[in-house]
Amino acid sequence: MGTNINLFKLCSGLRAVGYLMILLFGGMVGLTYYAVVLITWGPLLLGSPLRVPSFLCALLVLLLFHILLILLTWSYIMVVLNDPGSVPNNWRPHHHPPSDLEAPAYCARCQNGKPPRSHHCSICQRCVLKMDHHCIWVVNCVGARNYKFFLLFLLYTFLETTLDCLALVPSFIRFFGGAKTHSLSPGGFAVIFLASILNLAFALSLLCFVVMHVSLLLNNTTSVEVHEKKKGVRWRYDLGWKRNFEQVFGTKKALWLFPLFSKEDLDSIPALRGIEFPTRSDVDV
Numbered sequence: 001m002g003t004n005i006n007l008f009k010l011c012s013g014l015r016a017v018g019y020l021m022i023l024l025f026g027g028m029v030g031l032t033y034y035a036v037v038l039i040t041w042g043p044l045l046l047g048s049p050l051r052v053p054s055f056l057c058a059l060l061v062l063l064l065f066h067i068l069l070i071l072l073t074w075s076y077i078m079v080v081l082n083d084p085g086s087v088p089n090n091w092r093p094h095h096h097p098p099s100d101l102e103a104p105a106y107c108a109r110c111q112n113g114k115p116p117r118s119h120h121c122s123i124c125q126r127c128v129l130k131m132d133h134h135c136i137w138v139v140n141c142v143g144a145r146n147y148k149f150f151l152l153f154l155l156y157t158f159l160e161t162t163l164d165c166l167a168l169v170p171s172f173i174r175f176f177g178g179a180k181t182h183s184l185s186p187g188g189f190a191v192i193f194l195a196s197i198l199n200l201a202f203a204l205s206l207l208c209f210v211v212m213h214v215s216l217l218l219n220n221t222t223s224v225e226v227h228e229k230k231k232g233v234r235w236r237y238d239l240g241w242k243r244n245f246e247q248v249f250g251t252k253k254a255l256w257l258f259p260l261f262s263k264e265d266l267d268s269i270p271a272l273r274g275i276e277f278p279t280r281s282d283v284d285v
C-alpha cells in the first residue's frame with residue numbers, strides 16, 4: 001500500500017514539474033527573442049545609415065526566425081492540448097482476436113480492454129493509444145493522435161535553435177574582436193551569451209531526438225515498441241517507409257508541414273484514431 005501512495009505522489013510531482021517546463025519554455029522563448037530580435041538583428045533592420053547587405057541579411061534572419069517561432073509554438077500548443085487518445089469504456093477486441101500471447105489484451109489498472117500498441121501511462125494513470133512516451137515538456141502523453149504534432153514541434157524547435165546559434169555568432173565576433181562599432185552593453189552581451197549556450201545545448205540534444213524519431217517514424221515503431229521488436233523478424237506494423245510516414249503525417253502533402261489533418265485522412269487512416277492498425281500481413285495478401 002505504501003508503494004502505491006509513493007508512486008502516486010511521484011506521478012503528481014512529475015505533472016507539477018511539467019507545468020514548470022511550460023514556464024521554462026516560455027522563458028527560453030522570451031530570452032532568445034530579446035537576444036536575437038531586439039538587440040542583435042532588429043536594430044540592423046531599422047538602423048541608419050542603411051546598408052543593403054546587412055539589411056537583407058537581417059530581413060532574412062528575422063523572417064525565418066518568426067516563421068519558425070509561429071510553427072513551433074503552434075505545434076507545441078497542439079501537442080499540449082490534444083488528447084493522445086484513450087481507450088473507450090468497455091473496449092473489447094473484435095477484428096483482431098487476441099492471438100498474440102505476449103501482449104495481454106487487458107489492463108488490470110484501468111480494468112478495461114487494451115487495444116494493440118496501447119500502453120498504460122503511470123503519470124496519466126490511464127491507457128494511452130499507440131503510446132510513444134510521456135513528455136514532461138508538453139505535460140502530456142505522446143500517442144496516436146498527437147504524435148505528428150510532437151514530431152513537428154521537435155523539428156521546428158531544432159531548426160529554430162540552430163538558426164539562433166548561427167544568428168548570435170556575429171555578436172561574439174564583434175564583442176571579442178574588439179570592434180569599435182559594437183553597441184552592446186555588458187548586460188546585453190550577458191543575455192546573448194546565455195541565449196547562445198541554451199540554444200546550443202537544445203540544438204545538440206534535439207538533433208539526437210530528431211534522428212531517433214525519424215528512424216522510428218520510417219519503421220512504424222513507437223519508443224515503447226523498440227524494446228519489443230525481435231532481431232531478424234520484420235516488424236509487423238512496418239508497411240514500407242512511405243506508408244509508415246503517411247500513417248502518422250496523413251496523405252495530404254499540403255498539410256505535412258502543419259499540425260493539422262484533413263477530414264478524409266482522419267476518416268480513412270485508422271492509425272490516426274489509434275484503435276486499429278494495418279499489419280504487414282493485411283498488406284501483403
Ligand SMILES: [Zn+2]
Pocket residue numbers: 107108109110111119120121125126127
Ligand atoms: Zn491502463
Ligand SMILES: [Zn+2]
Pocket residue numbers: 121122123124125128133134135140141142
Ligand atoms: Zn502519460
